[in-house]
Amino acid sequence: KAGVTQTPRYLIKTRGQQVTLSCSPISGHRSVSWYQQTPGQGLQFLFEYFSETQRNKGNFPGRFSGRQFSNSRSEMNVSTLELGDSALYLCASSPSGATIDTQYFGPGTRLTVL
């Protein structure tokens, strides 16, 4: 089975722009979660989608949004980029998001905001 894939792998944007990141989960997985990783804050949960619905949300401003499609692929959007949004963005998938599920992470998208 193919693993979790994320595109693009690297992205450079300037302040004020917006960006869309994509995540394709493992085939058959319906839960997709997004995390932001920075050197200062570590790994922080952004949100989780299951069956096209946002089920959990972390403490991030409304500039961070996401969606999930019927094939379970997910996109994350950040509007009005700030320098502090520079980070590694990771997505993870699991079959149903249940407590017994192992989460499988993708390789991440490295976003640099200039």
Add this chain to the structure above:
Amino acid sequence: KQEVTQIPAALSVPEGENLVLNCSFTDSAIYNLQWFRQDPGKGLTSLLLIQSSQREQTSGRLNASLDKSSGRSTLYIAASQPGDSATYLCAPIPIQGAQKLVFGQGTRLTINP
């Protein structure tokens, strides 16, 4: 609010040593706990998922234990190898909102040949 602490923050040992990484968490209302490794600039690789009913899980040279009542988990690595060099992260899995993982800062492990 769950807080996760991993000790030590960094560890450098010669190849072949057995070592223990520690993870503590403040909220014991968890269901399971997952250990990951992360290579520099890469995503997370799942190592072990310990279910609270198991208290312990083994995979090859790795053994992880979980004590929910004391809010602790340990990852034991036997006969360490240079390929084990990575950052190791633990994540308690909450009973509610299972996918909303909270991570510590991790333990950066270096195995010297």
